[in-house]
Each structure stands twice: as structure tokens, then as C-alpha cells.
Amino acid sequence: xDTTQRTDQQRSADRRRRELLEAADRVVxxxxxxxxxxxxxxEAGITKPILYRHFGDKGGLYAALAKRHTDAxxxxxxAALDAPAERRERVEATLDTxxxxxxxxxxxxxxxxxxxxxxxxxEQGFDVGKHSAPLLRRMGEELAQVIEDxxxxxxxxxxxxxVWGHGIVGMMHAAGDWWLGERPCSRAELVRCLxxxxxxxxxxxxxxxxGPGF
Amino acid sequence: xDTTQRTDQQRSADRRRRELLEAADRVVxxxxxxxxxxxxxxEAGITKPILYRHFGDKGGLYAALAKRHTDAxxxxxxAALDAPAERRERVEATLDTxxxxxxxxxxxxxxxxxxxxxxxxxEQGFDVGKHSAPLLRRMGEELAQVIEDxxxxxxxxxxxxxVWGHGIVGMMHAAGDWWLGERPCSRAELVRCLxxxxxxxxxxxxxxxxGPGF
DNA sequence: CATACGTGTTACTAGCGGTAACACCAGTCT
DNA sequence: AGACTGGTGTTACCGCTAGTAACACGTATG
Numbered sequence: 001x002d003t004t005q006r007t008d009q010q011r012s013a014d015r016r017r018r019e020l021l022e023a024a025d026r027v028v029x030x031x032x033x034x035x036x037x038x039x040x041x042x043e044a045g046i047t048k049p050i051l052y053r054h055f056g057d058k059g060g061l062y063a064a065l066a067k068r069h070t071d072a073x074x075x076x077x078x079a080a081l082d083a084p085a086e087r088r089e090r091v092e093a094t095l096d097t098x099x100x101x102x103x104x105x106x107x108x109x110x111x112x113x114x115x116x117x118x119x120x121x122x123e124q125g126f127d128v129g130k131h132s133a134p135l136l137r138r139m140g141e142e143l144a145q146v147i148e149d150x151x152x153x154x155x156x157x158x159x160x161x162x163v164w165g166h167g168i169v170g171m172m173h174a175a176g177d178w179w180l181g182e183r184p185c186s187r188a189e190l191v192r193c194l195x196x197x198x199x200x201x202x203x204x205x206x207x208x209x210x211g212p213g214f
Numbered sequence: 215x216d217t218t219q220r221t222d223q224q225r226s227a228d229r230r231r232r233e234l235l236e237a238a239d240r241v242v243x244x245x246x247x248x249x250x251x252x253x254x255x256x257e258a259g260i261t262k263p264i265l266y267r268h269f270g271d272k273g274g275l276y277a278a279l280a281k282r283h284t285d286a287x288x289x290x291x292x293a294a295l296d297a298p299a300e301r302r303e304r305v306e307a308t309l310d311t312x313x314x315x316x317x318x319x320x321x322x323x324x325x326x327x328x329x330x331x332x333x334x335x336x337e338q339g340f341d342v343g344k345h346s347a348p349l350l351r352r353m354g355e356e357l358a359q360v361i362e363d364x365x366x367x368x369x370x371x372x373x374x375x376x377v378w379g380h381g382i383v384g385m386m387h388a389a390g391d392w393w394l395g396e397r398p399c400s401r402a403e404l405v406r407c408l409x410x411x412x413x414x415x416x417x418x419x420x421x422x423x424x425g426p427g428f
Numbered sequence: 429c430a431t432a433c434g435t436g437t438t439a440c441t442a443g444c445g446g447t448a449a450c451a452c453c454a455g456t457c458t
Numbered sequence: 459a460g461a462c463t464g465g466t467g468t469t470a471c472c473g474c475t476a477g478t479a480a481c482a483c484g485t486a487t488g
Contacts, residue, residue: 013465037445047468049447058445088417114328136388151419159399163389163407164416170388171381174350178380185373193377200414202378203302205365227434251476261437266477 017054017064020044024065033111037061063134069108070135073101074142081146088195095191099176103187106180113173136173140166168198231268231278234258238279247325251275277348283322284349287315288356295360302409309405313390317401320394327387350387354380382412 023044027035037058041048055061080093102109112135144165147153153160171194179190237258241249251272255262269275294311297304316323326349358379361367367374385408393404 016466036443038443046466048445049469050467052446053466137392140388140392147416150422151416152422153415153419159403160407160410160415162398163393163404164411166392167385167389167408167411168416170391171385174354174384174387175377175381177384178351178354179377184376189373190377193374194381196374197378197381197412198414199417200412201367201374202361202365202382203413205367208364208366250474252474260435262476263438263478264436267435272476 013054020046020051020054021061021065021068024061025068028065028111029105029107032107033114066112066134069112070138073098073112073135074138076101077139078142081143088199091198092191092195095172095194096187098172099179099187099190102176102180109180113177136169137166140169143169171197227268234260234265234268235275235279235282238275239282242279242325243319243321246321247328280326280348283326284352287312287326287349288352290315291353292356295357302413305412306405306409309386309408310401312386313393313401313404316390316394323394327391350383351380354383357383385411 020040024035024040027040027043031039037048037051040061041051044051051061055064076097077094080097081090083090083093085093113133141162142165144162147164148158148161151157151161175190175194179185179187185193234254238249238254241254241257245253251262251265254275255265258265265275269278290311291308294307295304297307299307327347355376356379358376361378362372362375365371365375389404389408393399393401399407
């Protein structure tokens with residue numbers, strides 16, 4: 001039970017864990033969020049109980065899987081957000097990075113957004129949104145932090161930043177989801193439209209003739 | 215098999231259908247989206263096969279259920295959107311209506327947003343967002359229509375309106391979801407923050423001292 | 429009376445998430 | 459050597475789900 005041995009064991013366990021996650025990744029990429037534990041175990045060349053020993057339950061496995069992808073996406077978003085350019089350019093780069101990511105791997109994106117939580121009715125309480133889409137929450141919080149750090153918003157700075165963070169992320173997400181399904185325009189056009197919205201063109205637009213205006 | 219009799223039968227079937235939907239509503243309100251067909255049948259005082267004869271499968275029942283609530287919510291939103299007031303007031307009223315609805319019945323809201331699609335792996339294709347949240351899509355499309363009808367947005371009017379419709383709905387949804395979970399402020403404050411965002415305060419805000427600005 | 433039909437049931441299948449119980453194989457202590 | 463311990467793996471099972479086949483009752487029509 002000396003240190004070296006325990007390190008070896010831990011390393012071995014970690015490697016196994018990574019292998020299992022990669023197998024799970026392949027299956028989820030193939031079958032979508034309904035991938036069964038049986039299928040994942042088979043893909044990894046083992047049987048179910050091993051999965052359960054490593055990840056506790058299906059939620060644990062899915063959380064581990066989601067964390068990998070979420071971390072990766074957040075890294076690219078941070079890079080776009082931190083680039084040395086002026087505000088509008090950076091906003092557009094961030095939007096474009098997100099949209100490029102969901103465009104490149106729609107199955108992964110779908111898995112992250114709709115984890116399809118549990119079959120046997122665990123969790124009874126109606127804690128809305130608690131387990132819904134951790135990726136959206138994390139993106140919202142990160143963006144809120146960036147906004148609060150860099151913008152001067154007066155006394156209610158923190159509250160505004162958090163609302164805006166989650167709001168902007170939601171805007172990006174919903175628009176991206178719709179765009180991915182219908183492909184009504186190019187990615188660049190979508191980015192420009194969204195940036196225009198954030199830049200207040202909605203308030204600035206004139207009423208159409210004959211109506212009371214929106 | 216004359217016309218009168220067939221009408222009678224159809225009316226009877228429709229009434230039964232409505233009763234079943236109301237029972238399903240109660241169960242979903244109590245158990246959340248994981249409500250089982252067994253539980254719904256028991257609540258309605260009948261057994262499973264009858265449910266399947268009426269709705270085909272679980273997806274069919276859920277779709278019928280979702281349509282009722284979606285229609286009701288969209289009606290209130292339309293009312294707020296059509297009220298005789300100026301643009302900003304109307305936007306705020308619409309936001310507030312939506313937020314009040316999800317605040318009043320979080321279980322219904324959650325059911326509408328996360329239908330928890332099927333246990334046995336139906337649908338193999340990776341049609342992202344197709345089955346995800348029909349409510350969001352419908353709200354986005356309706357808002358897009360209103361925007362296009364009433365605002366003068368120049369040559370790319372239609373495209374801008376659709377992007378904005380889905381984007382604004384997504385913003386409202388994500389912010390609402392987060393707000394419902396954390397309750398960081400009052401509903402009125404949230405509405406004001408979101409309206410500020412739509413009114414371009416993000417672009418207008420000054421940089422914080424010492425940083426390059428967001 | 430028989431025949432069709434709508435309404436309801438029981439009893440079942442196949443598959444899911446999750447677990448208990450057992451087998452094997454390494455290294456360690458006496 | 460021989461017992462003992464801990465990690466890795468298995469088979470076989472439980473309780474649950476969605477969904478279905480097959481059968482039973484009541485009721486109008488020929």
C-alpha cells in the first residue's frame with residue numbers, strides 16, 4: 001500500500017476510465033443520447049457492472065462525458081472572447097465559434113443539450129432547469145463574468161451582467177438550433193443578424209407604414 | 215352507420231380524449247415529464263391499451279398534451295404582443311407574460327421544454343432540434359412574423375426578422391430558466407434587464423477602466 | 429338469432445437501468 | 459508453502475418501462 005503502487009493503480013484506473021469514455025463517445029455519436037449502457041459496455045468490450053463501478057450510474061457517465069465536451073467548447077469560446085479586437089468583432093467571433101462547433105458535430109451538440117435524463121423516476125422534486133442543460137448554464141455564467149469584468153454598467157452591474165450572460169447565451173443557442181435545422185442562411189449572415197440584434201437595431205428600426213409599430 | 219350515429223361516436227371519442235388528456239395533465243403536473251403510461255391510465259381510471267388506442271404511442275400523447283399548453287401560452291403572448299402601447303412597453307409586457315406563466319406552473323413549463331423523448335431507441339437519424347422543443351420553435355416563428363409585419367428593416371427584412379424571432383425567444387427562455395432556478399431578482403427587474411439588452415445597452419456601455427473592453 | 433363493432437380487460441414480450449453473487453488473478457503477510 | 463485481501467471481470471437476476479396480442483362484454487343491426 002505504498003505510494004508508488006497506489007499511484008500505479010490510480011493511473012491504471014484513470015486510463016481505463018478514459019478508454020470507457022471514448023467508447024461511450026463513439027456510441028453516443030452513433031446512437032444519440034438514448035445510447036444504452038449495454039451498448040456502451042459492448043463497444044468498450046466489457047460488461048455493464050464495470051461501467052457502474054466507474055461512473056456510479058448513467059447520469060454519472062453522461063455527466064463525465066458532457067464535461068469533456070463542455071470544457072473543450074468553453075475553451076474555444078474563451079479564446080474567441082479574449083482575442084485582441086474591438087467589442088463587436090469579438091462578439092461576432094464568439095458567436096461564430098459556437099455556431100461552427102455545433103455545425104461540425106451536431107450529434108455531440110444534441111447530446112449536450114438534451115441529456116435525456118434517467119428512465120426510472122429518480123428526482124421527484126420539481127427543480128426546474130437544475131438538470132436541464134449544464135452547458136448553457138456554464139456558458140451563461142462565464143459570459144456574465146466577462147461582461148461584468150470588462151463593462152462599466154453602473155450600480156446594478158452584477159445583476160445586469162448575469163441576466164445578459166444567460167440571455168445572450170440563450171439567444172445564441174436558440175438561433176443556432178433553429179439555423180442548424182433549417183439552414184436558412186450562411187453562418188456569417190446569421191452572426192451578423194444576431195450581432196445587429198445585440199447592437200440595438202430592434203429599438204432603432206422604424207415602424208412599418210400603416211401599423212402602430214412593434 | 216348513418217351520419218348522425220357516426221357524429222355521436224366521434225363526439226363521444228372526442229370527449230373521452232379530452233378526459234384522458236386532463237388525467238394525463240394531472241399526472242404530469244405531479245410526476246413531471248417521466249410520468250409513466252401506467253400512472254396516467256390509472257389516474258384516468260382505465261388501463262394502458264386504451265391510451266394507446268387513442269394516442270398511438272407515448273409521443274402522440276405527449277404531443278397532444280403539449281399542443282394544449284402551447285396553444286394557451288401562445289394566446290396570452292399574442293395578447294400581450296398586440297396590446298395598444300408603444301414598442302418597449304409591449305416587449306416588456308410580452309416578456310413578463312412569459313415569465314409569469316413559467317413561474318406559475320414550473321412543472322408544465324418543464325414538460326413543454328424537455329419532453330424526455332422515448333425510452334426504446336426510436337428515431338435513429340441525427341435530426342438535431344427536430345423533436346427538441348416545439349414550443350420554442352413556434353414562439354420563434356410567431357414572433358418573427360410579428361416583427362416582419364410591423365418593423366421596417368430594409369431589404370433583408372424577412373431574414374432578420376426570423377433570426378431575431380428565434381434569438382429573442384431563446385434569450386427569454388434561457389434567462390427565464392436560469393431565473394426560475396436561482397431567483398436572483400424580481401420578475402420586474404429581470405424584464406427590465408432583458409429589455410435593456412434588446413435596446414442596445416450592451417453596445418452603448420463604456421469600457422471598464424484598465425481593460426480593453428468587451 | 430347471429431353478426432359485427434366499440435370498449436374494456438388480462439397477460440404477455442422485449443428492453444431498459446441497476447445490482448447481488450460469484451470467479452479469477454495479482455501481490456502480501458505469517 | 460498457504461491463507462488472505464483487493465481489484466477486475468463475469469452471469470444471472472430484479473423491478474420497471476413502452477407497447478401489444480388475445481380475449482370478454484355490451485349493444486345495436488341484418
